[in-house]
Amino acid sequence: MLFLDITREQLLPLMPKGGRCAEIGVASGAFSQKIRESVAPSRLHLxxxxxxxADTAYAADENNLAQAEQDARFRNVTAMFAPQVADGSVVIHRAFSADAARDIPDGSLTFVYIDGDHTTDVVRADLETYSRKIEDAGFILGHDYANHPGARAQNMGVIEAVNAFVMDTDFDFVFLTRETWPTYVLARPGNAHLASVMGALLMMSVKMTEVTGFPHTTRFSQSIVRLGDTVRVLPRFEPVAR
Ligand SMILES: C[S@@+](CC[C@H](N)C(=O)[O-])C[C@H]1O[C@@H](n2cnc3c(N)ncnc32)[C@H](O)[C@@H]1O
Incomplete structure (x- = not known):
């Protein structure tokens, strides 16, 4: 795995252009716009x-807004993408990820960005379901591979779900961004697009650190460091205790 000193916005343009992709968890559509601008998908499922x-493990998530605000977000996203919905390049699914999956053919996506319900069981289910939706040379991306106190307070379990998925399947953990709310990238071995992504990272002179045995024998965690008024989230890699 390569730990990349870039943001998710800088990672996006390295993904294959013009393909079909999906974002699970759209909220106000800010990152959906970044996906459109960065990779010009022929179809983007939102x-x-x-x-x-109210009564789920997801209740504490800061994006679990009251219904009036959810309705307002939906109206805004619908207005924002009206031209693309009209020309068929954006499809809006007002649905849980498990239900929307029925409308997306297996093997049809260049990449999926998983950023919906962040609890361990739902992330694991999204990984299982949407790994079948991506093409052989496709990518699984997801947000919030985080376990600092801010993530735990929202009951996020992305790290546990992704690690278990990678250890149980043939997917490799290929990239992780160095952010407070990191984005992970998974791919099948021999992914035909990986060489060009690596080439682009080298051309951009991105600072990167290779972490071997990840997540099988090395694990990631985040700790909080306070320097006066400044609070920093520090990434840490350490061997799995045997
Ligand atoms: C963190 S926000 C998404 C942020 C967005 N991806 C961005 O970067 O701007 C999470 C969203 O996931 C949605 N969500 C929660 N459970 C979901 C599920 N099971 N399937 C799809 N979306 C879900 C919530 O309604 C919320 O709008």
């Missing part, structure tokens, strides 16, 4: 139920 979820 998946979000825009519903308040």
């Amino acid at each position: 998946i979000d139920p825009w519903v308040h979820q």
Whole structure:
């Protein structure tokens, strides 16, 4: 795995252009716009139920807004992407990811960006379901591979879900961005696009660190460091205790 000193916005343009992709968890559509601008997808599936979820493990998530605000977000996203919905390059699914999957053919996506319900069981289910949706040379990306106190307070379990998925399947953990809310990238071995992504990273002189045995024998965690008024989230890699 390569730990990349870039943001998710800088990572996006390295993904294959012009393909079909999906974003699970759209919220106000800010990152959906970045996906459109960066990779000009021929079709972008935007998946979000825009519903308040009161009695679930997701209840504490800061994006679990009241229903009136969810409705407002949905209206804004619909207005924002009206031209693309009309020409068929954007499809809005007001649905949970498990239900929207029925409308997306297997093997049809260049990449998926998983950023919906961040609890361990739902992320694991999204990984299982949407790994079948991507093409052989496709990528699984996802947000919030984080376990600092801000992530734990929202009951996020992305790290646990992704690690278990990688250890149980043939997917490799290829990249992780160095951010407070990191984005991970998974790919099947021999992915035909990986060489060009690596070439682009080298051309950009991106600072990167190779972490071997990840996540099988090396794990990631984040700790908080306070320097006066400044609070920093520090990434840490350490061997798995045997
Ligand atoms: C963190 S926000 C998404 C942020 C967005 N990807 C961005 O970067 O701007 C999470 C969103 O996931 C949605 N969500 C929650 N559970 C979901 C599920 N099971 N399937 C799809 N979306 C879900 C919520 O309604 C919320 O709008």
